[in-house]
Amino acid sequence: MKFTEGPEIRDTKAPAGPIEERWEKRKFSAKLVNPANKRKLNVIVVGTGLAGGSAAATLGELGYNVKSFCYQDTPRRAHSIAAQGGINAAKNYRGDGDSIYRLFYDTVKGGDFRARESNVYRLAQVSVNIIDQAVAQGVPFAREYGGLLDTRSFGGAQVSRTFYARGQTGQQLLLGAYQALERQIAAGTVTMHTRHEMLDVIVSDGRARGVIVRDMVTGEIERHLADAVVLATGGYGNVFFLSTNAKGCNTTAIWRAHERGAYFANPCYTQIHPTCIPVSGEYQSKLTLMSESLRNDGRVWVPLRKNDTRAPGDIPDEERDYYLERIYPAFGNLVPRDIASRAAKNVCDEGRGVGPGGLGVYLDFRDAIARLGRDAVEKKYGNLFEMYERITGENPYDVPMRIYPAVHYTMGGLWVDYDLQSTIPGLFVIGEANFSDHGANRLGASALMQGLADGYFVLPTTLGDYLAAGPFGDVDEEAVAEAEIKVRSKIDRLLAVNGTRTPDSFHRELGKLMWDYCGMERTEESLRKALERIPELREEFWQNVKVSGTAEELNQVLEKAGRVADFFDLAELMCLDALVRTESCGGHFRAESQDADGEALRDDEHFAHVSAWESTPDGPVLHKEALEYEYVKMTQRSYK
Amino acid sequence: MNLTLKVWRQNGPADSGRMVTYKVEDVSPDMSFLEMLDVLNERLILEGDDPIAFDHDCREGICGMCGMVINGVAHGEQRATTTCQLHMRHFEDNATITIEPWRAAPFPVVKDLVVDRSAFDRIIQAGGFVSVPAGSAPDAHSIPVRKEDADAAFDAATCIGCGACVAACPNGSASLFTAAKITHLSLLPQGQPERLSRAKAMVDQMDAEGFGGCTNTGECTAVCPKGIPLDTIARMNTDYLKANAK
Numbered sequence A: 001m002k003f004t005e006g007p008e009i010r011d012t013k014a015p016a017g018p019i020e021e022r023w024e025k026r027k028f029s030a031k032l033v034n035p036a037n038k039r040k041l042n043v044i045v046v047g048t049g050l051a052g053g054s055a056a057a058t059l060g061e062l063g064y065n066v067k068s069f070c071y072q073d074t075p076r077r078a079h080s081i082a083a084q085g086g087i088n089a090a091k092n093y094r095g096d097g098d099s100i101y102r103l104f105y106d107t108v109k110g111g112d113f114r115a116r117e118s119n120v121y122r123l124a125q126v127s128v129n130i131i132d133q134a135v136a137q138g139v140p141f142a143r144e145y146g147g148l149l150d151t152r153s154f155g156g157a158q159v160s161r162t163f164y165a166r167g168q169t170g171q172q173l174l175l176g177a178y179q180a181l182e183r184q185i186a187a188g189t190v191t192m193h194t195r196h197e198m199l200d201v202i203v204s205d206g207r208a209r210g211v212i213v214r215d216m217v218t219g220e221i222e223r224h225l226a227d228a229v230v231l232a233t234g235g236y237g238n239v240f241f242l243s244t245n246a247k248g249c250n251t252t253a254i255w256r257a258h259e260r261g262a263y264f265a266n267p268c269y270t271q272i273h274p275t276c277i278p279v280s281g282e283y284q285s286k287l288t289l290m291s292e293s294l295r296n297d298g299r300v301w302v303p304l305r306k307n308d309t310r311a312p313g314d315i316p317d318e319e320r321d322y323y324l325e326r327i328y329p330a331f332g333n334l335v336p337r338d339i340a341s342r343a344a345k346n347v348c349d350e351g352r353g354v355g356p357g358g359l360g361v362y363l364d365f366r367d368a369i370a371r372l373g374r375d376a377v378e379k380k381y382g383n384l385f386e387m388y389e390r391i392t393g394e395n396p397y398d399v400p401m402r403i404y405p406a407v408h409y410t411m412g413g414l415w416v417d418y419d420l421q422s423t424i425p426g427l428f429v430i431g432e433a434n435f436s437d438h439g440a441n442r443l444g445a446s447a448l449m450q451g452l453a454d455g456y457f458v459l460p461t462t463l464g465d466y467l468a469a470g471p472f473g474d475v476d477e478e479a480v481a482e483a484e485i486k487v488r489s490k491i492d493r494l495l496a497v498n499g500t501r502t503p504d505s506f507h508r509e510l511g512k513l514m515w516d517y518c519g520m521e522r523t524e525e526s527l528r529k530a531l532e533r534i535p536e537l538r539e540e541f542w543q544n545v546k547v548s549g550t551a552e553e554l555n556q557v558l559e560k561a562g563r564v565a566d567f568f569d570l571a572e573l574m575c576l577d578a579l580v581r582t583e584s585c586g587g588h589f590r591a592e593s594q595d596a597d598g599e600a601l602r603d604d605e606h607f608a609h610v611s612a613w614e615s616t617p618d619g620p621v622l623h624k625e626a627l628e629y630e631y632v633k634m635t636q637r638s639y640k
Numbered sequence B: 001m002n003l004t005l006k007v008w009r010q011n012g013p014a015d016s017g018r019m020v021t022y023k024v025e026d027v028s029p030d031m032s033f034l035e036m037l038d039v040l041n042e043r044l045i046l047e048g049d050d051p052i053a054f055d056h057d058c059r060e061g062i063c064g065m066c067g068m069v070i071n072g073v074a075h076g077e078q079r080a081t082t083t084c085q086l087h088m089r090h091f092e093d094n095a096t097i098t099i100e101p102w103r104a105a106p107f108p109v110v111k112d113l114v115v116d117r118s119a120f121d122r123i124i125q126a127g128g129f130v131s132v133p134a135g136s137a138p139d140a141h142s143i144p145v146r147k148e149d150a151d152a153a154f155d156a157a158t159c160i161g162c163g164a165c166v167a168a169c170p171n172g173s174a175s176l177f178t179a180a181k182i183t184h185l186s187l188l189p190q191g192q193p194e195r196l197s198r199a200k201a202m203v204d205q206m207d208a209e210g211f212g213g214c215t216n217t218g219e220c221t222a223v224c225p226k227g228i229p230l231d232t233i234a235r236m237n238t239d240y241l242k243a244n245a246k
């Protein structure tokens, strides 16, 4: 795939000066909107997960006139609901030496020095307010007997800064945001449109001024205009078909904004989570995450010998390889996600994997049960064990769990500046949909933090600054009509093919291709193969897909087909981005770039930048944004 | 496994609907119930038929979006399980399985197994929140909460809003859902100032939506995938009575 290089991005709008003061400075310099004018300003928020829900509720309360959209039947079901482990905040309630600076430091290092310092510092600062906000809303976080909040530690950090609500932290935080949102709906400041899918952004006079949506029940195509548009539409991990994401997660909203001019940053950074239940058959529709906390007590191993088909209990200790403890004696089973995932892949590639197809490793509680007793293990992990048994039909108290890495989170997304504004003025992007804070890897418990920081605290300030220049007057009717026609013709085209393969069968094939060639490990050769194969498969899709039903009804096949079509285009850009980045970092492992021990080898001299892709009729254009580290010294990550 | 499915098909709210029989073959016992339907739907699409519409998203038992009445029981016979977490190994080979949507007047059928549960959102809009402004909350440690209270509040807060309780109730009551929400907030100090007005507003809204009254049959808690207990309803009733006595 051909691409050209365009001018560098030089200004990210972050204020200069000491890092601790930048956000204060930005807040102070932001223009305020007179309360009487707020009502006249219309804002569209697409997505009602933690990012969108918190943003719409806050903007509504500030007095703006907000319209909110989601594709589920109610905002409370957004994918954020599934987050299990917890949310980080630099509260230092434990007095174990945590601080804003330390959370900032850990996050920049965890992201393999591919995140922006200013953004991450702000995230750490704001994290403290998130917990206060959620508690005031009635989010039932875990408590100590003294009535104070409990915390735990999480992969990649040595302090206890993760707040949690049993294994359902995302659910409880989302219900908090949802309830705040429903309160605004009742107050009339937010109008909610559920079962509506956004299919295009309206750009008029160079500004984002609205969206085209499809009512998923009647099929009606609607236009909604506003003074600014916020995308909070989540990640695109489902490009791999199998992932831990909810089935509906997709890329359509951000992809179509990309086609309208928004740059797409670091598309190739995909986080793979090491502890998921392995694939069991061809029909499988998604992968289920087993909480990372299991690795606190479970020990990971595979047989020493290849193709050892004995039952795990029949393999004596001397014939087991506790490979994480062996290779990483300092962190052992608790190494970060990218490291644990790749190690599992390596032992399976050697032919030592267990379970069907040899794609699995054991997560064994035998020693924990012997040490702590079955009751204690049950108290700590009982619900997870039950979930495992429900899905696999095996009892993990008796036989070790089998786990394998799976696609989990996408660090890439639309490029935004310090104000969370994309390269289209008036189009803001928050939560997993943007690229901003995580770099090449995301530490556990930091996505929830980012989504809520963006929605409750950052966006309401920076969007206000933008809106202070509004209202922006009439929208160009031609721009609206053009967007509407584009949406309709795509739908008509999908329905007209009437071929012999279902959208799902294409999605499955594309996903497998991406996993094999652009997954946990990439090589120049694999990426070139993918870049050859994807256009062929896309061509076949447009020749041979079968979409039943009509456009004027609830039509889940049509919805699916539209999303798969966008995944093809995104997949191609992901592979291109991965091909160009000839270094390894975080979730991006180029096999050509590793050290003598097989660890990821970064190339700071050539790649300490964000890759922001522009879509043009002549193909993609790469803009680089240099990353400068003034406060954290770039070092090789080592967990040995 | 080979199965016979009797599935409720309904084109839209105006259509009267009917049961249609399908045979599915080569079902793996490891499939989830929804994956089994996916396989059937793939076939229907290729045969030029309309696939069966059903709601789902997380497929992890947490979003509350899936839901169907399986052999007469909301989410199927297995206790404390959502439809997406139900696996085919719990069915006999050659079994006949009937599949229907939630049936309750306030949950109109949108298409096939998809129903409109927006009445639940309107119950929350009536008062299912703490009125706290964004951006200026006091330090979280300034409000200690007894661990027992926090745990009990959490237990109630785990309701996923699926609506199985309504579908199972002979009166079509939404009491378990509403009570779970009221109980969650009423057990926490943050929820106290609006406690009684909240209970009143939410219960009144529940009635206005056309949900039936609770006669303590307990069908709701039996099918609830999150095991929300009946005593939440007693708590709701107490607060409601107090609110009306004021």
Ligand SMILES: Cc1cc2nc3c(=O)[nH]c(=O)nc-3n(C[C@H](O)[C@H](O)[C@H](O)COP(=O)(O)OP(=O)(O)OC[C@H]3O[C@@H](n4cnc5c(N)ncnc54)[C@H](O)[C@@H]3O)c2cc1C
Pocket (backbone or CB within 6 Å): A046, A047, A048, A049, A050, A051, A052, A069, A070, A071, A072, A075, A078, A079, A080, A081, A082, A083, A084, A085, A086, A087, A169, A170, A196, A197, A198, A199, A232, A233, A234, A235, A244, A245, A246, A249, A250, A252, A253, A289, A408, A409, A430, A431, A432, A433, A444, A445, A446, A447, A448, A449, A451
């Ligand atoms: C199983 C699991 C466990 C996790 N655990 C943790 C954890 O413990 N800690 C942590 O920090 N992170 C965790 N994460 C990651 C975290 O949950 C997500 O990154 C985060 O919730 C994303 O939030 P969001 O608001 O950006 O998007 P989402 O919650 O994905 O919301 C997207 C919203 O956009 C809407 N939408 C999308 N496209 C359109 C469209 N075209 N038109 C209209 N609406 C649209 C959807 O309806 C939805 O409302 C976990 C993720 C998974 C999968």
Ligand code: SF4
Pocket (backbone or CB within 6 Å): B158, B159, B160, B161, B162, B163, B164, B165, B166, B176, B177, B180, B220, B223, B224, B225, B226, B227, B228
């Ligand atoms: S109370 Fe139980 S059955 Fe009813 S909506 Fe909540 S989780 Fe579903």
Ligand code: FES
Pocket (backbone or CB within 6 Å): B055, B056, B057, B058, B059, B060, B061, B062, B063, B064, B065, B066, B067, B082, B083, B084, B085
């Ligand atoms: S699909 Fe989310 S609970 Fe079943």
